[in-house]
Amino acid sequence: MTINRRRRSRQKRKMVRLAMTALLAFGFGFYAGTGIGNPEGPTVAADEADVHIVKDGETLWDIARSVADARGQDIRETIYEIQINNGINEMDNLRPGQKITIR
Template identity: 85%
Template sequence: MKRRTVLRWGMTIVMAFGAGFYAGTGIGNPEGPTVAADEADVHIVKDGETLWDIARSVADARGQDIRETIYEIQINNGINEVDSLRPGQKIIIR
């Protein structure tokens, strides 16, 4: 009976280690997964341009809700709701 319990604990530890190792392989890059250059567009902000202006054409082309597109642009570029865009700023659009 004791041998069976030890075997169960051993298998549990091995499985936990394996699951942790598998999950850990995707965490190696702290900035998240990278995207190939051909999958992203760079938009250079023009004077007076807003995030809504930039997202409008992208959302229309994708058939997305503009709010979803704005959120994606904010997340991909580290822009929060209080940040304002600056002329010449490069915005990554994925």
């Protein structure tokens, strides 16, 4: 019985080592594979963006209204896009002379 126990113990250790080696190889391959092709990471293509300079008394709704009409969008979608693209919260007030990027 002792010999059989030793054999089983050795077999278990071999299986554990094999599994660990396979996981290590998979992890290394996955890590190395993420950088292949473009070592600098993803790039964003240059896009055409309009810059709107906020006038005194102008609101985000005023700015978004003409953009939404031209695109055939709901004005709420346009406002949301402008907020996201410019880091504007709902609580932020626009300032005269502030530059708003419209994409």
